[in-house]
Every structure is written in structure tokens, then in C-alpha cells.
Amino acid sequence: MSIAATELSVLHYRSFDDRKIELDPGITVLVGRNAVGKTNLVEALQLLTAGASFRKPTASELLREGAGSGRIRLMLEGEGRLIEMGLDFSEGKRSFTRNGKKTRAAGIRGVLPSVLFCPDHLDMVKRSASRRREALDSFGVQLNENYAKLLAAYERTVEQRNNLLRDGYAPGLLEVWDESLAATGAQLLLHRTALLERIREHFIEVYRTIAPHEEPDVRYVPSFGDLADGREAIAAQFLDALAQRREDELRRGCTLVGPHRDEVLFTIDGRSARDFGSQGQQRSIVLAWKIAEVQVTRDILGRYPLLLLDDVMSELDAARRDAIVGFIADEIQTVITTTNLGYFADDMLQRARVIHIGDV
Numbered sequence: 001m002s003i004a005a006t007e008l009s010v011l012h013y014r015s016f017d018d019r020k021i022e023l024d025p026g027i028t029v030l031v032g033r034n035a036v037g038k039t040n041l042v043e044a045l046q047l048l049t050a051g052a053s054f055r056k057p058t059a060s061e062l063l064r065e066g067a068g069s070g071r072i073r074l075m076l077e078g079e080g081r082l083i084e085m086g087l088d089f090s091e092g093k094r095s096f097t098r099n100g101k102k103t104r105a106a107g108i109r110g111v112l113p114s115v116l117f118c119p120d121h122l123d124m125v126k127r128s129a130s131r132r133r134e135a136l137d138s139f140g141v142q143l144n145e146n147y148a149k150l151l152a153a154y155e156r157t158v159e160q161r162n163n164l165l166r167d168g169y170a171p172g173l174l175e176v177w178d179e180s181l182a183a184t185g186a187q188l189l190l191h192r193t194a195l196l197e198r199i200r201e202h203f204i205e206v207y208r209t210i211a212p213h214e215e216p217d218v219r220y221v222p223s224f225g226d227l228a229d230g231r232e233a234i235a236a237q238f239l240d241a242l243a244q245r246r247e248d249e250l251r252r253g254c255t256l257v258g259p260h261r262d263e264v265l266f267t268i269d270g271r272s273a274r275d276f277g278s279q280g281q282q283r284s285i286v287l288a289w290k291i292a293e294v295q296v297t298r299d300i301l302g303r304y305p306l307l308l309l310d311d312v313m314s315e316l317d318a319a320r321r322d323a324i325v326g327f328i329a330d331e332i333q334t335v336i337t338t339t340n341l342g343y344f345a346d347d348m349l350q351r352a353r354v355i356h357i358g359d360v
């Protein structure tokens with residue numbers, strides 16, 4: 001069983017007036033020189049599958065300069081269903097649609113999830129921990145609506161608690177927020193660690209196919225020590241940690257422990273890949289992570305996601321390019337952007353649909 005994206009159309013969207021592209025059920029290659037709008041099209045695909053984009057655009061950014069309103073539409077087909085996902089936008093306003101009816105991002109997510117791999121992800125290992133938490137969370141929210149709700153609730157609670165810490169100590173009130181932070185935080189932690197465990201299995205296996213003599217690993221490192229067993233025990237642990245940091249938190253006006261401070265730690269041969277990994281090893285980690293996301297989607301939802309590879313071929317060496325191409329089996333619908341078809345083997349180009357964007 002599978003669902004595939006068949007047609008993307010955009011109107012007054014970013015660099016485009018009016019454009020329609022038909023997507024191959026296997027591989028579609030979007031080729032064109034720099035700045036012709038290839039990433040814009042990938043972003044449209046991500047918005048209408050993940051319900052969010054890596055650029056986190058405002059409505060006005062999506063709207064073609066000078067236009068009054070615009071829209072993007074994506075047709076999905078499969079499992080006996082035909083679904084039209086959409087996003088309408090005008091100056092300062094945007095709304096998702098599903099089969100012509102208004103919906104929230106939650107109405108878009110989960111039907112055909114997507115995994116995006118773009119150059120910006122390549123330094124995920126060496127950047128701050130927030131980038132690695134975001135990689136885990138943005139994947140988790142696509143697979144599980146409960147994950148999305150918990151994450152949103154947790155982030156809201158941290159923000160409100162921070163306001164309270166900044167405004168000064170309000171005896172009694174802070175304790176109420178502590179309880180709620182610990183309860184949502186414990187649930188979020190359970191979701192995160194369970195998801196990471198599933199990714200880990202595939203991640204290790206894929207990494208070893210790229211670098212057979214290295215021992216990769218990834219683990220979740222909570223900001224308040226090793227996790228106890230079970231939701232209530234974790235919430236109690238979290239409360240304890242908050243009590244210990246109370247004075248510090250009041251002085252600094254923000255919440256200093258919890259899932260928003262945790263780390264996703266990659267290691268190779270037992271040493272931190274962030275501190276000791278070469279650039280090549282760090283790139284292999286990201287590549288293995290992305291492929292693991294594709295496999296976990298299949299494990300959980302029973303179908304592959306849409307794989308979006310935006311301009312990564314030029315950033316990877318031949319061995320890592322081969323690893324990706326070797327992995328893209330026919331059942332994984334893939335959209336790849338490039339400025340240069342020379343990165344692809346002839347047999348791959350023969351089975352792909354190649355679409356020229358701009359005046360190539």
C-alpha cells in the first residue's frame with residue numbers, strides 16, 4: 001500500500017507566477033541554475049506533506065512579491081484515495097486546506113510524511129543541541145499527533161514559566177507551573193526516547209554500510225541525569241531537578257532543566273562525533289540519520305515517506321552520493337534538485353523524470 005504525490009501546482013508563490021509539475025511515482029529530478037526556484041518547489045512539497053517548512057516562512061514571505069494572494073496545491077493518490085492538500089496565503093495570512101476545506105497543519109501531517117535532506121542539515125552534528133532536538137521533534141510530530149500536541153504544550157509551558165521567573169517569584173504559582181512542566185515534560189521525554197531508539201537501530205546499520213570499520217551510536221542525554229523508569233518517576237525526577245535549580249532559575253529568569261535543554265549525542269568508536277568526528281564522519285552521520293528516518297516511517301506507518309533531497313549531491317563526495325542513490329529503491333518516491341545532472345549515473349536518469357526549472 002502506498003500514497004504518492006502526483007502533481008504540484010503553485011500560483012503567485014515565492015519566485016513563481018504560475019507553475020505546475022507532475023511528479024514521478026519514483027524519482028523526479030528538478031534541474032536548473034542557481035536561484036531559479038528549485039528549493040522553493042521543495043519547500044512547497046514539504047509544507048503540503050509535513051505541514052511545516054524548514055524555512056519557517058511567514059505568509060508574506062511565501063507570497064510572490066507584488067501579488068495580492070497566492071496558493072500551492074499538491075495532489076496525493078493511493079490506497080483508493082485522492083486528496084488535495086493546499087495552502088492559501090495573502091499578506092500576513094495563511095491557511096491550509098484539505099480537499100478545499102480549511103484545516104490546520106495537523107490535517108496535512110501524517111498522510112504522506114516527508115523527509116527533507118538539504119545542505120543546511122549537513123552540519124547538524126557540530127551545531128548546537130537545539131538543531132539535533134529539532135531534527136528529532138520535527139520528525140516525531142509528523143508520525144504521531146500526540147507528539148505534536150505534547151511538544152506544543154511543553155514549549156508553551158516553558159515560555160509561560162519563563163515569564164513568571166522573569167517577573168519575580170510568585171510563591172505558590174511557580175509550583176503550579178512546575179507540576180505542569182514536569183507532567184508534560186515526562187511524557188515528551190518518553191516520546192522522544194522511544195522514537196530515538198527506533199531511529200538508532202537503523203542509523204547504526206546504515207552508518208556501517210557507509211563506513212564498515214567504525215562503531216557509531218546515538219543516545220539521548222537528559223539535562224537532569226539518567227531517566228528513571230516510567231512517566232511518574234521521570235516527572236518526580238524533573239520536579240526534583242527544578243527544585244535544585246530554583247535559585248539559579250530566579251536569578252537568570254529562565255527554565256534551566258528539561259527536554260528543551262537535552263542533548264542528542266552522536267558517538268563514533270565511543271567518542272563524541274561533535275568534538276572528535278571528521279567532517280566526513282559528521283556528514284555520514286546525517287546521511288545515515290536521514291535514511292533511518294525513511295525506514296522508521298515505513299516501520300511505523302507501513303509506507304515510505306516522500307524523500308526530498310535538495311541540492312545535497314553537490315555537497316557529498318562520490319561514495320556518499322552512491323550510498324544515497326543505492327538506497328533510493330523504486331518504492332521510495334523521491335524529488336531531487338540539482339544544478340548539474342552530471343552527479344547522476346545514466347541508468348538513474350533514465351528511470352527518473354527530469355524537469356527543467358527556469359531557462360535552462
Ligand SMILES: Nc1ncnc2c1ncn2[C@@H]1O[C@H](COP(=O)(O)OP(=O)(O)OP(=O)(O)O)[C@@H](O)[C@H]1O
Pocket residue numbers: 013014015016032033034035036037038039040041060061062063064065311339
Ligand atoms: N516571496 C518571493 N517573491 C519573489 N521572489 C522570491 C520570493 N521568495 C523567494 N524568492 C526568490 O526565489 C529565489 C530563490 O529560489 P530558490 O532558493 O528556490 O533557488 P534554487 O533554484 O534552489 O537555487 P540554488 O540552486 O542556488 O539553491 C531567489 O531569487 C529569491 O529572490
